[in-house]
Amino acid sequence: MPVGRYLKEGHTVALSESLDSISLGKIVVIREQLMKAQAAGQTVYRLESGDPSFSVAPHVLAALQAAAVAGKTHYIPNDGIPQLRAALRDKLRHKNKIAAVTENDIFVTNGAMHALFVTFSCLLKTGDEVIVPDPMWTEVVENIKLAGGVPVGVPLKFEKDFEYDPADIRARITPRTKAIFLNTPHNPTGAVLSKETLLEILAIAEAHGLWIISDEAYEDVLYAPNEHHSIAALAPHYLDKIISVYSFSKTYAMSGLRVGCIVTTDSVLQSRIPKLLRCTINGVNSVTQWAAVAALEGPQDQLAEMRDEYALRRTLLLEALQGIEGLRPFAPHGGFCLWAQLDPSLDARLGCSSGDELSEWLARQGIGSAPGDAFGVTCHDAIRFAFSCDTEMVRSGAIALRRALTGQTAASAAPLAESRS
Numbered sequence: 001m002p003v004g005r006y007l008k009e010g011h012t013v014a015l016s017e018s019l020d021s022i023s024l025g026k027i028v029v030i031r032e033q034l035m036k037a038q039a040a041g042q043t044v045y046r047l048e049s050g051d052p053s054f055s056v057a058p059h060v061l062a063a064l065q066a067a068a069v070a071g072k073t074h075y076i077p078n079d080g081i082p083q084l085r086a087a088l089r090d091k092l093r094h095k096n097k098i099a100a101v102t103e104n105d106i107f108v109t110n111g112a113m114h115a116l117f118v119t120f121s122c123l124l125k126t127g128d129e130v131i132v133p134d135p136m137w138t139e140v141v142e143n144i145k146l147a148g149g150v151p152v153g154v155p156l157k158f159e160k161d162f163e164y165d166p167a168d169i170r171a172r173i174t175p176r177t178k179a180i181f182l183n184t185p186h187n188p189t190g191a192v193l194s195k196e197t198l199l200e201i202l203a204i205a206e207a208h209g210l211w212i213i214s215d216e217a218y219e220d221v222l223y224a225p226n227e228h229h230s231i232a233a234l235a236p237h238y239l240d241k242i243i244s245v246y247s248f249s250k251t252y253a254m255s256g257l258r259v260g261c262i263v264t265t266d267s268v269l270q271s272r273i274p275k276l277l278r279c280t281i282n283g284v285n286s287v288t289q290w291a292a293v294a295a296l297e298g299p300q301d302q303l304a305e306m307r308d309e310y311a312l313r314r315t316l317l318l319e320a321l322q323g324i325e326g327l328r329p330f331a332p333h334g335g336f337c338l339w340a341q342l343d344p345s346l347d348a349r350l351g352c353s354s355g356d357e358l359s360e361w362l363a364r365q366g367i368g369s370a371p372g373d374a375f376g377v378t379c380h381d382a383i384r385f386a387f388s389c390d391t392e393m394v395r396s397g398a399i400a401l402r403r404a405l406t407g408q409t410a411a412s413a414a415p416l417a418e419s420r421s
Contacts, residue, residue, distance in 0.1 A: 190332020
């Protein structure tokens with residue numbers, strides 16, 4: 001079958017047609033609404049988007065400028081500049097404990113989202129199933145679909161700290177299952193997979209000959225006593241079937257600079273990935289790759305400072321949401337998002353019977369959020385708040401959010417039940 005086409009309901013479908021089933025996302029809609037209100041002079045609280053508020057470290061900016069001044073603004077190697085691949089190799093060996101990795105196993109991408117698009121496109125055949133957590137960052141599922149794959153969701157449970165349950169994964173394996181997708185720390189819940197759970201998932205994958213795709217974009221955003229474990233480090237004997245994805249966006253607040261990478265030792269994927277990199281980007285922005293080298297090789301002090309600030313923001317938001325009838329917040333173990341479950345009593349108080357309705361209602365008051373069903377099919381009764389915006393916005397936003405949810409400022413926005421009538 002030609003590249004860019006796959007079967008849907010018995011018919012061959014072009015990639016352009018498949019895009020019609022992909023949404024721009026509810027988070028984008030809410031973000032645009034808030035930005036429009038902000039431009040009109042309304043006070044808004046940007047709790048909907050996961051973009052680190054921190055500035056890029058001075059030595060990283062200096063490297064970016066130096067690269068531009070030195071004329072390093074031309075075409076570069078398709079898979080990434082050798083200096084960055086070598087720096088990533090050292091980081092993966094020493095920090096992630098993936099001892100066998102070499103620079104030839106690393107492919108630099110235009111951020112982690114591009115890495116996932118390339119990974120699924122190079123790995124999946126039409127109809128291949130990929131087991132994913134539900135909820136899950138929306139673009140993961142969409143990229144599986146764009147590659148012709150079928151996402152199979154495993155509902156995550158509050159009672160189990162939203163940790164991927166190996167038994168639930170095992171129950172969803174079929175003859176068409178190709179891979180198990182992991183994301184730890186997890187967006188949107190903030191769950192962190194323990195070493196024991198990762199080993200159980202690894203055993204399942206080995207027993208069925210499945211691939212493991214591990215998205216570790218939030219590896220450095222953790223709250224004590226939680227620890228991050230790279231599954232590839234736990235399985236040197238199974239390394240050829242593990243694909244790891246990393247990003248500079250969260251660890252180094254380089255979200256706009258768009259640098260990520262794919263790590264794989266599989267020879268077939270290593271022959272396919274460069275082709276798709278060439279056809280999609282023909283190399284990541286040259287000067288940002290030099291900035292990424294500086295980020296890896298320079299001082300790492302900023303990581304601890306960012307973690308401390310995130311921990312403060314996490315506390316501010318958690319305290320604001322405690323004791324509110326109809327809402328049960330989950331204290332994230334990692335990442336910078338707070339997930340909360342809703343119950344029917346919220347509808348009785350606010351006229352919001354789902355996370356979608358509550359998110360819309362809050363947006364009309366200038367408070368950002370993301371409805372649960374933006375992340376999965378089992379999450380209509382949940383909502384996510386990001387605390388990646390600056391601390392003062394989180395502080396004032398937490399106060400405004402509590403007031404709104406307890407009815408103290410609800411007069412500024414009519415309940416949806418009334419607005420729809």
